[in-house]
Amino acid sequence: MSQVRHLIEPEDFTLEELMQLVDTGLSIYENPSQYRKVCDGKIMASLFFEPSTRTKLSFDSAMMRLGGQVLGFSDASTSSTAKGESLADTIKVVNDYSDLIVMRHPKEGAPKLATHFATIPVINGGDGGHQHPTQTLTDLITIKRFKGRLDNMKIGFCGDLKFGRTVHSLIRTLARFGNKEFYLISPDELTLPVSLKRQLEKQGVKLIEVRYLEDVVEELDMLYMTRIQKERFFNEEDYVRLKNTYILNRDKIRSAKEDLIILHPLPRVNEIAIDVDTDPRAAYFEQSKMGVYVRMALICKLLEVGPYARG
Amino acid sequence: MLEVKGIQNGIVIDHIKAGNGLKIFNKLLSEHIDTPVVLLMNVDSKALGKKDIIKIADVFDIDLDILGLIDHNITVNIVRDSKITDKRKANIPEEVTGLFNCINPRCITNSDAYAVPKFKLYEMNGSAEYICSYCEEITKYRL
Numbered sequence: 060m061s062q063v064r065h066l067i068e069p070e071d072f073t074l075e076e077l078m079q080l081v082d083t084g085l086s087i088y089e090n091p092s093q094y095r096k097v098c099d100g101k102i103m104a105s106l107f108f109e110p111s112t113r114t115k116l117s118f119d120s121a122m123m124r125l126g127g128q129v130l131g132f133s134d135a136s137t138s139s140t141a142k143g144e145s146l147a148d149t150i151k152v153v154n155d156y157s158d159l160i161v162m163r164h165p166k167e168g169a170p171k172l173a174t175h176f177a178t179i180p181v182i183n184g185g186d187g188g189h190q191h192p193t194q195t196l197t198d199l200i201t202i203k204r205f206k207g208r209l210d211n212m213k214i215g216f217c218g219d220l221k222f223g224r225t226v227h228s229l230i231r232t233l234a235r236f237g238n239k240e241f242y243l244i245s246p247d248e249l250t251l252p253v254s255l256k257r258q259l260e261k262q263g264v265k266l267i268e269v270r271y272l273e274d275v276v277e278e279l280d281m282l283y284m285t286r287i288q289k290e291r292f293f294n295e296e297d298y299v300r301l302k303n304t305y306i307l308n309r310d311k312i313r314s315a316k317e318d319l320i321i322l323h324p325l326p327r328v329n330e331i332a333i334d335v336d337t338d339p340r341a342a343y344f345e346q347s348k349m350g351v352y353v354r355m356a357l358i359c360k361l362l363e364v365g366p367y368a369r370g
Numbered sequence: 371m372l373e374v375k376g377i378q379n380g381i382v383i384d385h386i387k388a389g390n391g392l393k394i395f396n397k398l399l400s401e402h403i404d405t406p407v408v409l410l411m412n413v414d415s416k417a418l419g420k421k422d423i424i425k426i427a428d429v430f431d432i433d434l435d436i437l438g439l440i441d442h443n444i445t446v447n448i449v450r451d452s453k454i455t456d457k458r459k460a461n462i463p464e465e466v467t468g469l470f471n472c473i474n475p476r477c478i479t480n481s482d483a484y485a486v487p488k489f490k491l492y493e494m495n496g497s498a499e500y501i502c503s504y505c506e507e508i509t510k511y512r513l
Contacts, residue, residue: 147484168478168504172485187476189505254501254508 065181069192069232084200084353097365098127104157105131108164121354150176180361188222195228197350215242218285221249225324240265242275276315284323308332380427382447391422435463474507
């Protein structure tokens with residue numbers, strides 16, 4: 060294999076590579092049977108130091124659908140980390156057991172550290188509140204499937220924009236695709252981190268911060284919802300006061316465009332009322348489905364197999 | 371008037387903002403140097419009004435990055451046989467490794483010995499601001 064590639068943050072890939080992954084993912088979605096043996100004999104290590112349902116299972120599913128095998132753990136307490144093993148040592152060992160590592164870790168920057176000790180590709184499956192690049196790929200493939208494009212959109216992000224790593228990765232990537240205006244709908248306590256705002260504004264991105272979704276919903280081509288977690292608030296009173304403001308229901312999208320798409324990285328608790336699920340604009344379950352196909356494309360790319368085979 | 375002799379061989383860290391001399395001494399010099407050191411505080415300066423000076427005998431190597439982080443006005447004179455043979459200016463380093471910690475408590479560099487904090491200069495906003503190579507949080511260096 061040529062020089063090992065990793066996916067730690069979306070910026071590790073060029074826009075052309077991201078587009079190609081999305082298109083490959085869509086091809087796999089159209090015709091998955093063509094790809095069912097491309098990872099025959101390959102092993103993916105799935106190291107989840109923190110719980111996950113969708114990311115872990117969709118990666119496992121993606122590898123299995125490609126004919127590969129999966130080993131790993133889904134809770135740090137069942138690994139040697141519980142005995143005090145360092146991340147570096149875990150990675151050095153797993154490096155010899157597998158062909159590819161997917162990891163989620165509560166500490167921000169942990170997957171980047173892992174790349175210093177791995178000679179096989181490492182994929183960041185989420186690191187603290189920092190980045191979640193494969194959720195970004197999932198979001199991109201869903202947007203491309205439903206909107207047919209990745210640029211020139213009016214996009215709203217709603218809910219917890221402070222700790223929502225999916226938002227951080229996606230907003231940066233959509234800005235790279237040329238989207239220069241974002242509506243940020245959140246309570247004061249959960250606005251986008253200042254460091255990220257400054258990075259985006261340096262790139263000429265206009266961030267419009269509003270408190271209420273109803274004020275901007277008519278404008279939007281895409282609405283990205285996130286969950287507001289109780290533990291993010293300093294006191295329960297503030298949480299109770301604000302939680303309903305950021306719950307999406309049919310009333311709130313009454314005046315929205317017909318071709319709006321509503322995305323959510325899931326899990327959802329109560330921030331989208333279940334009556335929205337049957338609205339044709341709700342795309343979040345399709346989104347989690349598309350995550351498998353784009354992860355299949357990513358695995359192929361990093362292992363240089365199937366559509367990414369060399370020579 | 372207090373008079374301090376010049377050194378024959380060594381370095382003179384000059385143009386330190388008054389008050390920073392002791393901090394530099396405590397933080398960077400006290401543990402590592404076993405040759406004679408003189409710290410002068412509140413010396414009259416045309417450029418700064420008051421300044422601090424540190425003279426270190428028989429040492430010629432000093433990390434200009436650290437000094438640049440603290441105060442980019444600092445100059446370092448190399449003295450050999452009582453003559454200044456070289457004059458260097460402390461620069462604000464573009465990249466910094468291991469000199470200070472990331473302010474983000476969730477950053478891997480604050481919990482894993484293998485992860486040495488590494489930063490890139492982000493912006494000069496009064497003082498130098500550095501972006502963490504691991505978690506991308508912005509840390510302002512303070513002495």
